[in-house]
Ligand code: GDP
């Protein structure tokens with residue numbers, strides 16, 4: 001089995017971390033290919049609960065080589081903090097490999113992230129404030145600073161100088177902030193050079209060689225399909241490609257190496273930050289989903305917006321990513337509803353849309369068309385096979401599967417590793 005991509009099918013926080021951890025024991029490499037410490041993955045192992053942001057979730061599995069790919073943006077201070085935090089808890093992090101081509105998040109980009117949001121006012125994106133967007137913008141504008149620049153002080157200084165020439169104009173003239181000096185930024189970045197050096201490699205080569213040896217590479221996406229900068233609800237997206245295509249560019253492996261695409265979909269939907277969300281609930285049902293599902297952000301602690309499952313979005317995710325398997329998570333959270341609505345289409349300005357409408361304006365106007373499925377009252381958290389599920393829960397899963405475009409190969413019934421129904425082997 002060559003490479004497997006694992007991505008989010010909705011707006012993030014679907015339970016990608018748990019799914020990665022579940023597969024972890026049977027893979028050789030886990031690669032984070034996009035995003036940075038805007039991600040928040042909670043992994044529960046026995047009594048231990050880990051919150052990962054920048055590191056791939058595979059770091060928790062002994063024997064796995066975790067990789068931070070070229071498509072990631074790295075805040076070095078956060079990287080070391082996370083590594084130290086895990087080391088204190090006895091996790092062996094010594095195998096971590098970091099791409100020399102990954103970009104660094106200088107402190108001025110964290111500042112930019114926050115001040116641009118403030119200036120956007122009502123039109124803000126609701127970012128995580130970690131400097132993600134400005135750092136990807138710098139990458140595309142070719143004024144970014146890469147990990148490898150840490151090892152050539154002269155070049156680093158030149159690049160910082162070049163970047164600040166533009167940035168300081170904005171800082172001072174538009175945002176009324178203090179200009180950053182070349183010295184302070186260079187020193188801040190250089191402070192991480194020594195600790196970074198032994199971690200750094202040509203990760204595309206490392207992964208290419210692993211694939212040639214027949215080892216299993218799991219490509220773990222941060223964020224999700226509808227937060228993808230090309231295919232998501234732009235501009236209310238993150239600034240990277242979180243879809244399966246991004247796994248190739250962000251890890252430096254070819255599309256032909258990917259044999260399976262696993263999409264994680266929650267049994268309902270959540271979203272953090274601004275942007276359209278047709279099935280969003282503003283009533284007691286939404287509050288109930290939030291409370292029962294503990295839907296508060298792992299990264300920023302913000303309450304997540306909650307809504308019902310959306311089939312057009314699921315089919316869209318299937319098509320964009322070439323999903324071969326869905327993992328349906330948090331089915332347990334839906335226990336106890338008399339009936340469970342599922343969005344099967346949208347009505348947009350009086351017209352029915354079975355697929356996502358072409359324009360963002362239409363998507364903002366989309367009103368969900370619901371079908372109502374009978375609920376179930378029985379606790380499902382102990383279910384380990386499909387046969388253990390009560391009739392209503394089983395019917396819900398079957399209903400979604402028939403319409404999602406790919407089989408539901410695993411079902412989450414609780415946060416712990418074991419609280420999973422495996423229907424099809426995801427690594428066969
Ligand atoms: P990620 O960003 O996609 O990795 O997801 P998050 O970790 O941000 O959010 C998912 C949350 O749901 C975490 O707190 C998980 O521990 C939890 N979780 C994952 N799968 C399940 C499940 O099947 N049932 C329940 N109740 N919780 C789950």
Ligand code: IMO
Pocket residue numbers: 008011012013014038039040041125126127128129130132133221222223224227236237238239271272273274
């Ligand atoms: P995981 O990997 C949910 C959202 C932010 C904001 C938008 C842009 O845990 O699923 P950014 O800081 O990336 O520029 O913010 O994207 N966002 C996420 N929402 N889960 C995430 O990651 C997210 N990462 C970014 O809330 O709306």
Ligand code: MG
Pocket residue numbers: 012013014039040041042298
């Ligand atoms: Mg998350």
